[in-house]
Amino acid sequence: MSEQNTGQYSQITIIGIGLIGSSLARAIKRAKLADKLVVYDSDPQAFEKALELNLADVFETDISYAVETADLVILAVPVGAIGIVGSQIGTYLKNGATVTDVGSVKASVLEALQVSVPSGVHLIPGHPVAGTEKSGPEAGFAGLFDGRWCILTPPEGADRTAVQRLTEFWTAIGSTVEIMDAEHHDLVLAITSHVPHLIAYNIVGTASDLETVTRSEVIKYSAGGFRDFTRIAASDPTMWRDVFLNNKDAVLEMLGRFSEDLTALQRAIRWGDGDALYDLFDRTRTIRRRIIDAGQETDAADFGRTHED
Numbered sequence: 149m150s151e152q153n154t155g156q157y158s159q160i161t162i163i164g165i166g167l168i169g170s171s172l173a174r175a176i177k178r179a180k181l182a183d184k185l186v187v188y189d190s191d192p193q194a195f196e197k198a199l200e201l202n203l204a205d206v207f208e209t210d211i212s213y214a215v216e217t218a219d220l221v222i223l224a225v226p227v228g229a230i231g232i233v234g235s236q237i238g239t240y241l242k243n244g245a246t247v248t249d250v251g252s253v254k255a256s257v258l259e260a261l262q263v264s265v266p267s268g269v270h271l272i273p274g275h276p277v278a279g280t281e282k283s284g285p286e287a288g289f290a291g292l293f294d295g296r297w298c299i300l301t302p303p304e305g306a307d308r309t310a311v312q313r314l315t316e317f318w319t320a321i322g323s324t325v326e327i328m329d330a331e332h333h334d335l336v337l338a339i340t341s342h343v344p345h346l347i348a349y350n351i352v353g354t355a356s357d358l359e360t361v362t363r364s365e366v367i368k369y370s371a372g373g374f375r376d377f378t379r380i381a382a383s384d385p386t387m388w389r390d391v392f393l394n395n396k397d398a399v400l401e402m403l404g405r406f407s408e409d410l411t412a413l414q415r416a417i418r419w420g421d422g423d424a425l426y427d428l429f430d431r432t433r434t435i436r437r438r439i440i441d442a443g444q445e446t447d448a449a450d451f452g453r454t455h456e457d
């Protein structure tokens with residue numbers, strides 16, 4: 149197989165075969181991007197499931213064997229585990245190989261991996277901005293990344309050819325690649341992804357506390373807005389715990405802004421300021437229209453995205 153900027157690598161190894169890792173495995177197979185696809189997962193259940201689904205060519209139970217001949221290593225584990233995996237594989241990586249990840253937070257990942265990835269290995273962190281509330285190897289699907297953004301956050305001085313090659317890889321997977329620095333990524337994602345998840349967890353948590361008062365009415369009447377929040381609030385607890393612990397500053401900064409704006413809304417309701425409410429709702433409706441026009445969303449309720457969508 150040619151390895152000339154086609155997005156192809158002789159051996160690709162995926163560490164962590166959950167929703168994102170297994171979607172990547174399927175997409176790599178679909179686009180024939182590797183001669184050999186190797187998978188490792190520390191959880192025996194996920195490992196067995198991946199084997200049963202035939203998601204790779206080789207299922208490795210020893211992480212050092214999994215990475216030692218790999219040209220591209222993709223870490224698809226929760227953000228809090230990326231540094232640990234980095235320290236397990238650092239000394240086994242092949243000179244000239246590329247190590248990337250798919251974590252939802254980038255600055256802390258870069259910092260953690262810079263400690264263990266040796267200088268002869270290209271470290272290029274990444275984040276596909278695509279996902280669902282589901283987890284595990286059976287939840288993945290090849291089309292997950294189609295038409296979605298993938299943000300790469302190479303450190304200063306990263307090898308341009310290696311970055312270009314990884315860009316070609318994500319393009320062949322179906323995504324559009326954007327390059328930015330890790331801190332900027334974390335600030336942007338704090339408002340577009342992390343705070344929205346926190347709000348969903350919070351509103352569903354509040355409603356569940358109220359449920360003891362209202363009996364089963366919360367579930368019974370959850371047809372509309374609340375139901376959309378429950379999809380997001382069903383997202384993986386480990387993943388999201390790690391996101392908030394690792395993007396603390398940006399999330400707290402955005403939450404501060406959010407709280408101020410919420411207070412202004414509270415005041416508008418209290419004083420009957422209909423114009424203030426109307427103006428905001430009109431502005432936010434425009435944003436939704438712009439997202440749909442940009443082709444990033446369907447106009448239907450979008451909960452429960454699966455491989456059938």
Ligand SMILES: NC(=O)c1ccc[n+]([C@@H]2O[C@H](COP(=O)([O-])OP(=O)(O)OC[C@H]3O[C@@H](n4cnc5c(N)ncnc54)[C@H](O)[C@@H]3O)[C@@H](O)[C@H]2O)c1
Nearest residue numbers: 164166167168190191194225226227251252279280283284
């Ligand atoms: N779920 C999403 O919507 C989404 C979207 C984009 C990026 N991400 C990022 O992708 C990464 C994976 O998320 P996911 O949704 O695929 O999670 P997941 O729970 O479906 O899969 C994670 C897998 O990693 C394995 N794992 C955990 N610790 C490990 C370790 N130390 N060594 C080897 N394997 C280990 C788990 O057993 C599991 O199979 C996270 O960093 C997350 O932030 C998630």
Ligand SMILES: O=C(O)C(=O)C[C@]1(C(=O)O)C=C[C@@H](O)C=C1
Nearest residue numbers: 252276277278279280281340341
């Ligand atoms: O659609 C969803 O379920 C998602 O939450 C996907 C989503 C997002 O917030 O957009 C979640 C986390 C990721 O890091 C990237 C994508």
